[in-house]
Amino acid sequence: MNDQQKMENIVSLAKRRGFIYPGSDVYGGLSGTWDFGPLGVTLKRNIMQLWWKMFVSDRDDMYGVDAAILMNQKVWQASGHVATFTDPLVEDEVTHLRYRADHLLKDAGYPVDGLNLADMTKLIRDNNVKSPAGNELSDVRTFNMMFKTTVGPVDDESSVSYLRPETAQGIFTNYKNVLDSFYPDLPFGLAQQGKAFRNEISPRDFIFRSREFEQMEIEYFVDPAKWEEAFEHWRQQVWQWTEALGLPTENVHELEVPESDRAHYSKRTIDFEFDFPIGREELLGLAYRTDFDLGNIQRESGKNMEYTVKGTNNKFVPHVIEPSFGVERALMAVLSSAYTEDEVNGEKRIFLKLPEHLAPVKFAVSPLLKNKPELVARAKEIYTSLKQKYGAVMWDDNGNIGKRYRRQDEIGTPNCVVVDFTTLEDGSVTVRDRDTTEQKRVQPGEL
Ligand code: ATP
Numbered sequence: 497m498n499d500q501q502k503m504e505n506i507v508s509l510a511k512r513r514g515f516i517y518p519g520s521d522v523y524g525g526l527s528g529t530w531d532f533g534p535l536g537v538t539l540k541r542n543i544m545q546l547w548w549k550m551f552v553s554d555r556d557d558m559y560g561v562d563a564a565i566l567m568n569q570k571v572w573q574a575s576g577h578v579a580t581f582t583d584p585l586v587e588d589e590v591t592h593l594r595y596r597a598d599h600l601l602k603d604a605g606y607p608v609d610g611l612n613l614a615d616m617t618k619l620i621r622d623n624n625v626k627s628p629a630g631n632e633l634s635d636v637r638t639f640n641m642m643f644k645t646t647v648g649p650v651d652d653e654s655s656v657s658y659l660r661p662e663t664a665q666g667i668f669t670n671y672k673n674v675l676d677s678f679y680p681d682l683p684f685g686l687a688q689q690g691k692a693f694r695n696e697i698s699p700r701d702f703i704f705r706s707r708e709f710e711q712m713e714i715e716y717f718v719d720p721a722k723w724e725e726a727f728e729h730w731r732q733q734v735w736q737w738t739e740a741l742g743l744p745t746e747n748v749h750e751l752e753v754p755e756s757d758r759a760h761y762s763k764r765t766i767d768f769e770f771d772f773p774i775g776r777e778e779l780l781g782l783a784y785r786t787d788f789d790l791g792n793i794q795r796e797s798g799k800n801m802e803y804t805v806k807g808t809n810n811k812f813v814p815h816v817i818e819p820s821f822g823v824e825r826a827l828m829a830v831l832s833s834a835y836t837e838d839e840v841n842g843e844k845r846i847f848l849k850l851p852e853h854l855a856p857v858k859f860a861v862s863p864l865l866k867n868k869p870e871l872v873a874r875a876k877e878i879y880t881s882l883k884q885k886y887g888a889v890m891w892d893d894n895g896n897i898g899k900r901y902r903r904q905d906e907i908g909t910p911n912c913v914v915v916d917f918t919t920l921e922d923g924s925v926t927v928r929d930r931d932t933t934e935q936k937r938v939q940p941g942e943l
Pocket of ligand 1: 694
């Protein structure tokens with residue numbers, strides 16, 4: 497199975513088994529949007545809850561917020577997004593289809609790191625690079641990726657707003673509120689999870705590049721003199737996160753982003769890349785945003801964003817370390833690490849080797865035969881007690897046992913419990929391990 501086949505198999509399994517469907521599928525879809533089905537939403541929430549536990553609930557220096565998606569347009573002017581949140585766009589002169597210039601050039605084998613618009617246009621002209629349809633290309637120009645909308649019944653410039661392209665600004669605008677409510681010691685952080693929207697020129701690669709996706713972001717406020725220490729702390733935390741997701745360490749890579757490729761607000765960025773089946777691509781980012789955002793807010797709003805160190809007159813606008821995580825990319829990394837094919841009794845088997853704490857279903861419970869009321873009754877009892885304890889338990893009595901195992905393997909259920917005739921004699925059930933396919937007999941209390 498090569499990488500492309502693997503990706504196709506994952507997309508197909510995700511749809512077939514109720515993890516992820518193309519958005520608006522019955523109407524022919526809407527490019528760059530995806531809907532999560534019953535298992536997908538559970539897997540996604542398990543990832544998000546793990547993150548919240550690790551980075552908010554388990555720590556003493558973190559505060560959660562949940563800001564509105566629609567924000568005053570001044571937020572996006574001050575943050576620089578109206579002016580500079582753009583991607584390089586190039587147009588096919590005949591079909592008028594638009595492409596991301598850097599992706600087009602990269603796919604054609606040209607290095608694009610650090611190139612500006614004029615450089616890319618020159619590269620296209622010098623090498624006579626054509627569109628995928630073989631036509632001439634326009635000059636490269638910028639395209640703002642924010643979705644614009646209007647708020648309220650009057651459609652004029654003052655009512656313009658944007659669907660947020662990052663959750664970060666909803667954190668910065670609440671920094672002062674949290675400071676006034678809690679007066680935390682520095683360093684402290686604010687965390688938020690939620691939707692972000694980017695009008696990507698060419699969404700692609702399954703959920704990797706979508707137009708609507710979910711982010712989990714932390715803005716960690718520090719004394720400017722101590723930013724390096726905090727950056728290192730979060731670098732280590734990111735590694736712990738990838739470990740908690742069960743991603744193989746050898747598939748995660750740090751990329752120190754050169755200045756020419758950094759976002760407008762960043763003085764240092766490390767992209768954490770992952771070996772996806774689509775290639776080595778960004779999983780998440782870690783950036784030193786300095787006092788760029790709080791400084792802008794202070795200037796544009798006229799409100800003081802300084803922090804006063806307790807018991808002193810020492811005041812400054814804190815600097816910020818920002819680890820920024822994409823939920824869909826985490827999910828895609830988890831799925832691609834988990835997707836496994838092997839052979840059992842001479843037959844091909846597909847299974848998701850999901851870490852148990854992320855698996856959407858922890859136990860499947862079956863009676864060996866569904867037409868034996870005494871087996872069904874006993875299995876129901878065990879199912880109910882496991883469900884009370886773990887929640888994520890599935891009742892499965894469709895088809896023969898072999899088929900049930902295959903179905904549970906495909907959705908990554910780590911344990912399949914079967915009630916058979918021996919259960920009626922000594923109470924024990926069989927439990928089958930997803931990865932080894934080994935079965936053992938245990939008492940239900942040991943599950
Ligand atoms: P890329 O270079 O791949 O477009 P980016 O550098 O623009 O990503 P950031 O602005 O750093 O991304 O966003 C932080 C995180 O949000 C990314 O690391 C990624 O996990 C996620 N993310 C960004 N854009 C998308 C998207 N279009 N679809 C899914 N996730 C995304």
